[in-house]
Amino acid sequence: MSQETERSRPEDEEVETAERVYRRGEDSAILRLSESQVQSYNPEDDRRMVINMGPQHPSTHGVLRLSLEMEGETVLRSKPIIGYLHTGMEKTGEQLSFLQGPTNVTRMDYSSPLFSELAFSLATEKLLDIEIPERATWIRMLMCELNRMSSHLLFQATNGMDIGAVGAMIYGWREREEVLRLFEKITGLRMNHNYIRPGGVAADLPDGWRDDTLQILDNLPDRLDDFDSLFTGQPIWHERLQGVGVINATECLALGITGPLLRSTGYAWDLRKDIPYLRYEEVDFDVLVGSYGDCFDRFAIRLNEIRESMRIVRQILEKMPEGDYRIQDKKVTPPPRSRIDESMEALIHHFKIFTEGFKVPAGEVYVAVESPRGELGCYMVSDGGPKPYRMHIRGPSFTNLQVLPHMLQDCLVADAVAVISTVDPIMGEVDR
Amino acid sequence: MSDEETTEGVEEIDDPNDEEIPSTVSHGQNVLHPTRENLLEVIENLRNEGFAVCIDVTAVDYLENPKRDLPITVKPERFEVVINLLSHTKRERIRLRVQVPEDEPTLPTLFDMYPGSEALEREVHDLFGIHFEGHPDMTRILMPEDWEGYPLRKDYAVGEIPVQFKEAPGS
Numbered sequence: 034m035s036q037e038t039e040r041s042r043p044e045d046e047e048v049e050t051a052e053r054v055y056r057r058g059e060d061s062a063i064l065r066l067s068e069s070q071v072q073s074y075n076p077e078d079d080r081r082m083v084i085n086m087g088p089q090h091p092s093t094h095g096v097l098r099l100s101l102e103m104e105g106e107t108v109l110r111s112k113p114i115i116g117y118l119h120t121g122m123e124k125t126g127e128q129l130s131f132l133q134g135p136t137n138v139t140r141m142d143y144s145s146p147l148f149s150e151l152a153f154s155l156a157t158e159k160l161l162d163i164e165i166p167e168r169a170t171w172i173r174m175l176m177c178e179l180n181r182m183s184s185h186l187l188f189q190a191t192n193g194m195d196i197g198a199v200g201a202m203i204y205g206w207r208e209r210e211e212v213l214r215l216f217e218k219i220t221g222l223r224m225n226h227n228y229i230r231p232g233g234v235a236a237d238l239p240d241g242w243r244d245d246t247l248q249i250l251d252n253l254p255d256r257l258d259d260f261d262s263l264f265t266g267q268p269i270w271h272e273r274l275q276g277v278g279v280i281n282a283t284e285c286l287a288l289g290i291t292g293p294l295l296r297s298t299g300y301a302w303d304l305r306k307d308i309p310y311l312r313y314e315e316v317d318f319d320v321l322v323g324s325y326g327d328c329f330d331r332f333a334i335r336l337n338e339i340r341e342s343m344r345i346v347r348q349i350l351e352k353m354p355e356g357d358y359r360i361q362d363k364k365v366t367p368p369p370r371s372r373i374d375e376s377m378e379a380l381i382h383h384f385k386i387f388t389e390g391f392k393v394p395a396g397e398v399y400v401a402v403e404s405p406r407g408e409l410g411c412y413m414v415s416d417g418g419p420k421p422y423r424m425h426i427r428g429p430s431f432t433n434l435q436v437l438p439h440m441l442q443d444c445l446v447a448d449a450v451a452v453i454s455t456v457d458p459i460m461g462e463v464d465r
Numbered sequence: 466m467s468d469e470e471t472t473e474g475v476e477e478i479d480d481p482n483d484e485e486i487p488s489t490v491s492h493g494q495n496v497l498h499p500t501r502e503n504l505l506e507v508i509e510n511l512r513n514e515g516f517a518v519c520i521d522v523t524a525v526d527y528l529e530n531p532k533r534d535l536p537i538t539v540k541p542e543r544f545e546v547v548i549n550l551l552s553h554t555k556r557e558r559i560r561l562r563v564q565v566p567e568d569e570p571t572l573p574t575l576f577d578m579y580p581g582s583e584a585l586e587r588e589v590h591d592l593f594g595i596h597f598e599g600h601p602d603m604t605r606i607l608m609p610e611d612w613e614g615y616p617l618r619k620d621y622a623v624g625e626i627p628v629q630f631k632e633a634p635g636s
Contacts, residue, residue, distance in 0.1 A: 054580045057601045063583075065602040068610050116607040121616055121624070123592075128623060159492050286517050286553075289581030307556050396534065398492050399549055399560060401520070412523055412547060416530040427521040427549070435584050464607060 051283040054439055062442040064102050064110035071100060080104050086449070088117050094191060094453070095460030099437075106445050111438045115431075118464035126424035130390030131157050134421065136227045138411075141426055142462040143224055145184040147176050148404035149426060149462075150229040152411035155310065156400040157231035160393045160415050161365065168356040169233035174311050175349045176219070176228065177402075178342045179246070182253075183212040184405040185335045185342075188457050189260060192332060195454035196273050198264065208256050215245050232366040233359025243350060250343055260336060274329035278440035278452035281326055288439075289432045292407025293334045294456065298326035304403035316348045331455040338405075365391050390419030406430050406457060428462035487536035496560045498539045504563055505573050511550055512578055516559060519579035521549040522586055524565075524593045528619040535562075543567040544595060548575070565595055574600040592617035 053062065064083070066074060071083050087098035096117035102110040126137050138153045139146040151173060158165060186209040193201020213223040218239055220226040228235045264270045280290075282298040295302055303320040305313040318341045323330025359366045367386050368379040385391075395417040401410040407429030414423040433456055440452045486507055487498045499507040525545045527533060535541055542564040550559050565572055574597040575582040586597045587606040594615035597603060605612060614621055 055577065057576075061601075063602070067604055116609070119607040124616055124623060162492070287580050289519050289579065302553060307553075396491060399494060399521075399558070408520060410521055410549070412521065412549070414525055422530055423525045425523045427523075431584065432581060435581060
């Protein structure tokens with residue numbers, strides 16, 4: 034499909050420059066026109082026109098709308114128009130207590146909900162200045178890595194479908210469902226778990242969790258090899274993805290891009306490795322990088338990150354310690370059910386936590402974790418009450434979406450679909 | 466006479482602030498408190514020191530909570546814009562909290578240093594009504610273009626939709 038399928042390494046070019054992302058005027062890749070301006074926009078060159086893609090298009094991953102200025106089949110400038118899923122979740126977060134908070138943030142990035150819960154909980158715990166038990170930390174790591182696998186499997190499904198390999202959708206969805214079934218057993222829900230909470234996790238791992246996890250780990254490698262034989266080495270797949278939507282590392286840094294997009298340019302940056310949180314310094318894994326910064330690298334990185342996550346999960350299985358799954362601090366976590374019948378204080382604590390919520394000391398804090406899409410941060414301000422005074426989630430998809438116009442410039446409209454797909458935005462997180 | 470002395474005294478306290486930016490540590494995280502005037506200069510220096518990525522730009526409306534942890538030399542205002550920078554080489558983060566007054570909610574844009582702040586600044590503009598001077602496209606991003614009001618301000622009520630129940634009188 035692409036006119037230029039040759040891949041050139043950034044090193045081959047003379048200087049790696051980010052000049053194009055600093056442009057402000059008409060030569061910029063971003064079509065900076067408002068809705069009314071687009072309607073009255075009348076370019077002198079009558080081969081040019083502004084067309085609208087979305088908000089409901091099979092490949093836009095939800096309700097993303099793109100305004101594309103086209104010349105024939107080539108995209109000149111474009112602008113992502115977002116906000117169709119905006120429900121004011123940050124405002125809602127100010128009305129919910131710290132205990133209720135995870136139910137809200139988990140609905141932001143709905144394909145990797147546990148990461149938003151984790152960022153929220155880590156921020157609250159930092160404000161409370163508490164240490165959670167070892168087992169709770171390892172359970173969080175286990176769940177997050179499984180979630181990374183399910184999220185990347187979903188990417189394989191949607192990416193394949195966008196490009197025309199409908200088979201990928203069935204395979205990707207099937208493997209993801211295996212992971213979601215385990216989530217359902219552990220948390221009670223397939224998605225939007227509200228499992229990671231301030232103070233630990235909602236419940237201990239159920240009986241048989243180890244066997245179920247091992248079964249996924251044993252089945253998945255063969256299935257991933259199927260992906261390899263179906264896509265990775267396939268000439269049509271190469272034609273569609275290689276050399277399309279190229280971006281370099283300097284541009285990524287200027288635009289604040291994180292996650293697989295940044296790594297695809299050959300820049301090794303992963304918060305799990307570079308600014309470790311939880312116990313990631315105790316497990317052994319590799320940060321995968323690409324070398325061309327094109328759609329194919331982004332696809333390959335996500336596929337192989339599933340394998341790295343499986344490696345991490347195996348180590349977590351070995352190292353999972355015994356102990357409490359949440360902190361036994363009566364001011365933060367509710368007492369066990371059995372204690373409520375015996376102790377009046379336990380009943381009072383239970384009642385206070387679920388009616389009023391626990392109070393968090395005044396202060397402000399920023400905590401970041403590496404979600405499957407990049408840096409997911411939570412900026413939280415507390416005024417000393419039981420609800421956050423301000424709760425802001427820095428969604429990686431929101432920032433990553435800025436790269437689209439630059440990738441799409443001089444692309445064919447058929448390639449635009451591949452580019453949007455490999456940026457892998459989750460609109461719930463973009464709009465919040 | 467006494468008035469002149471006090472103004473001189475204030476100037477003497479102010480002068481070193483221009484050179485040294487008041488800083489605090491919040492839960493082990495470094496926070497700087499530049500003024501609106503020296504913000505760009507401070508950020509440019511930080512950028513030269515290796516803070517190459519602007520991770521986040523957001524704002525807080527301190528209307529209901531004017532008391533907060535600030536250095537004595539920083540005068541609290543209603544809005545506070547919070548900028549998070551990240552240095553890959555030092556593996557460090559730094560946070561800048563800039564006070565923005567209610568009667569003149571403007572701030573210079575970071576676009577020329579960090580083009581990635583474009584969407585983040587648009588979001589702050591959309592939800593808090595803070596204007597970024599020199600921004601290439603200062604329009605609403607999440608709310609509809611013709612929306613009135615700034616939803617994340619504290620004096621903006623949480624939305625309510627009246628629900629008609631079956632037995633409601635007058636239905």
